[in-house]
Each structure stands twice: as structure tokens, then as C-alpha cells.
Amino acid sequence: MIEFKDVQKVYQSGQQNIEALSNINLTIEKGDIFGVVGYSGAGKSTLLRLVNLLERPTAGEVKVNGKILTSLSKANLRKEKKDIGMIFQHFHLLQSKTVFDNVALPLLLNGSSKRKIKERVDELLSFVGLESKANNYPEQLSGGQKQRVGIARALATNPSILLCDEATSALDPDTTSAILDLLKKINQAYDITILLITHEMSVIRDICTKVAVMENGQIVEKGSVYEIFSHPKTEIARRFVRTVIHEHLPNSIIEELKNGQKTVWKMNFIGHSSSKPLLSTIAKKYDIDVNVLSANISEIQDTPFGNMIVEVTGEQTEIEKAFSYIQQEKINVQEVAGLD
Ligand SMILES: Nc1ncnc2c1ncn2[C@@H]1O[C@H](COP(=O)(O)OP(=O)(O)OP(=O)(O)O)[C@@H](O)[C@H]1O
Numbered sequence: 001m002i003e004f005k006d007v008q009k010v011y012q013s014g015q016q017n018i019e020a021l022s023n024i025n026l027t028i029e030k031g032d033i034f035g036v037v038g039y040s041g042a043g044k045s046t047l048l049r050l051v052n053l054l055e056r057p058t059a060g061e062v063k064v065n066g067k068i069l070t071s072l073s074k075a076n077l078r079k080e081k082k083d084i085g086m087i088f089q090h091f092h093l094l095q096s097k098t099v100f101d102n103v104a105l106p107l108l109l110n111g112s113s114k115r116k117i118k119e120r121v122d123e124l125l126s127f128v129g130l131e132s133k134a135n136n137y138p139e140q141l142s143g144g145q146k147q148r149v150g151i152a153r154a155l156a157t158n159p160s161i162l163l164c165d166e167a168t169s170a171l172d173p174d175t176t177s178a179i180l181d182l183l184k185k186i187n188q189a190y191d192i193t194i195l196l197i198t199h200e201m202s203v204i205r206d207i208c209t210k211v212a213v214m215e216n217g218q219i220v221e222k223g224s225v226y227e228i229f230s231h232p233k234t235e236i237a238r239r240f241v242r243t244v245i246h247e248h249l250p251n252s253i254i255e256e257l258k259n260g261q262k263t264v265w266k267m268n269f270i271g272h273s274s275s276k277p278l279l280s281t282i283a284k285k286y287d288i289d290v291n292v293l294s295a296n297i298s299e300i301q302d303t304p305f306g307n308m309i310v311e312v313t314g315e316q317t318e319i320e321k322a323f324s325y326i327q328q329e330k331i332n333v334q335e336v337a338g339l340d
């Protein structure tokens with residue numbers, strides 16, 4: 001478990017003070033794949049680097065598995081740090097060392113025996129699918145393979161926490177997807193808590209269980225991935241959600257919406273509950289017409305997530321009754337005044 005309590009981080013750069021983080025309160029539970037999303041400069045890397053003391057908080061507390069790292073003795077801190085692995089956007093591999101030696105490095109620093117190192121590195125390389133590359137050098141590998149080496153190295157000391165700083169941002173979409181699958185497998189097979197930061201909402205959608213949205217050094221929204229995707233509250237969260245859930249409406253309809261001439265509803269469906277029976281039910285039950293303007297389905301954590309925009313016409317009282325009916329069916333529905 002990772003806990004941030006009233007954390008502030010100020011960098012001093014010449015005469016200037018830069019407040020990179022302020023008022024951070026966040027708990028990451030054991031077993032979570034927790035994503036932090038935000039634009040460049042939001043403070044994501046700073047937040048992540050506080051967890052393994054690559055940076056120290058200016059104020060407040062960061063606790064890892066119940067311990068405040070800044071208050072530990074050197075020896076205890078070394079022990080705790082073994083429990084936290086990290087991977088990077090640009091992999092940070094040692095170019096002059098083979099794949100085997102890169103992965104072996106943390107174990108060597110640990111004083112593990114040669115036999116133990118060989119056993120563990122072989123096991124890790126096989127886990128990440130790189131057995132055949134043990135004697136290659138990083139420059140002979142593709143980006144995805146380099147990140148696999150980074151992952152194997154991060155797991156060498158059997159950490160309970162893995163920190164990922166934009167781990168897939170330098171990779172193409174297919175390779176990204178394979179690395180995300182691997183992270184998911186690590187989370188499940190070893191029960192490792194993953195804290196990842198990204199500027200890509202698709203990464204959050206594909207593997208995270210929870211998400212926090214950062215802006216200007218603050219967390220402006222947090223919740224389960226489903227909550228944020230279905231009810232983004234802040235403008236910035238809505239903007240991120242829209243990068244992966246597209247709502248296409250013809251311009252003419254958007255214009256009419258702006259003029260307030262139409263009743264338009266936005267609905268979200270989770271799981272396999274189909275939208276079709278619902279629409280025909282309300283059209284039969286109430287004296288209204290329903291016209292689908294946009295519909296699409298995406299997946300959040302292997303669960304279908306549908307969103308639909310419909311136009312409703314009819315008497316106001318009938319429209320209101322149909323709206324209540326949908327709410328009773330526990331379907332998330334909201335009236336759209338104008339799409340931004
Ligand atoms: N070592 C440093 N010294 C001074 N300022 C810093 C330092 N590191 C980061 N900052 C500043 O702190 C703020 C947050 O930076 P941070 O790297 O945490 O953002 P980020 O969200 O990770 O951005 P990106 O997506 O570009 O990686 C920025 O204004 C940045 O310029």
C-alpha cells in the first residue's frame with residue numbers, strides 16, 4: 001500500500017521556486033493497478049519518484065507499506081527500496097552489459113550468490129519471453145524487448161510494488177499492448193501493486209483498476225476507472241475520456257443542441273446489458289420517439305462499455321416518465337444541453 005498525506009513538493013531552480021505538487025492525498029491499495037494521467041508538467045513523474053525517494057517531499061508524508069521512508073535508517077531504507085521496482089520510458093539499460101547482466105545487476109548489488117543470480121535471471125527472462133536474448137546487448141533489441149529487460153530487472157529483487165513512468169510512451173501500439181498485457185500478468189501472478197503514470201487514456205482503459213487525474217501539481221479527480229469513464233466531473237477528465245471514447249455527432253445536430261431545440265440523452269451501459277431492448281421498451285411504454293444519434297462500444301478491463309447518444313421527441317411529461325424509467329433500470333443517463 002502507498003499513501004500520500006498532504007504532500008507538497010517544491011523544486012528550487014536558481015532564484016525560482018517551482019511547486020510541482022501541492023495538497024496530494026492519495027491511497028493506492030495493495031493489488032491495484034493505479035494509473036495517474038495528466039498533461040506534460042502536471043507533476044506525474046514527481047509524484048512517482050516520491051515513492052522510492054528519488055525525490056523527497058517538501059512537506060507531508062509518503063508511506064510505503066506503512067513505513068515513512070524518509071524516517072528510516074540507511075540500512076532499513078535499502079531493504080525497503082528492494083521492495084519497489086521501477087521501469088522507465090527510455091528503459092535506462094546499461095548499453096555495455098548484456099541482457100543477462102542488466103537483469104542480474106540488482107542481485108549482484110544485493111550480494112546474491114552466482115548460482116542464485118543465474119537461477120533468478122533465467123526465470124525472469126523466461127517470464128518476460130526473452131530467454132533467447134540473454135547474451136545480446138540492448139542495442140540489438142527492439143523497443144518492446146528493451147522494456148521487457150527493464151521489467152525483468154525491476155522484478156529481480158521480488159518487489160511488491162512496481163512503478164512505471166510512461167513505460168509504453170516510446171512504443172508502437174502493438175508493442176504497447178503486449179507490454180500492458182505483461183504488466184497485467186505481473187500484477188496477477190505475483191500480486192504486485194502497480195503505480196503507473198501516463199498521458200494516454202488508452203493505457204488507463206486497458207489495464208488500470210483505479211485512476212487519478214492530475215493538473216498543475218494537484219489531483220483534480222480520482223476513482224475507479226469505470227467511474228471516471230462514465231462520470232468524468234472535471235473538464236480535464238472529460239477531455240481525457242474523449243480521447244478514447246468518441247462521440248460523433250453531425251454538426252447540424254450540435255448546432256441545434258446549442259440552440260436548445262432538442263432533447264438529447266447520453267447513456268452508458270456496462271457489461272453485456274444491451275441497449276436495444278431498453279430503447280424499444282421506452283418507445284412502446286411511453287408516447288415518444290427515440291432516434292439513435294451515436295453509439296459505440298469499448299472495453300474497460302475486459303468488460304464491454306457502451307455509450308450512446310439519443311434524441312427523444314414527444315410530450316414533455318412522457319419524456320420525463322421515460323427518463324425516470326431508464327434511471328430505475330440503473331442505467332446511467334443524463335440530459336445533454338450541448339456537447340462541448
Ligand atoms: N529537478 C527539477 N528541478 C526543477 N523543476 C523541476 C524538476 N523536475 C520537475 N520540475 C518541474 O516540476 C513540474 C512537474 O514536473 P514533472 O516532471 O513531475 O511533470 P510530468 O507530469 O511528469 O510531465 P511529463 O509528462 O512531461 O513527463 C514541472 O513544472 C517541471 O518543470
Ligand SMILES: [Mg+2]
Binds near residue numbers: 044045
Ligand atoms: Mg514525467
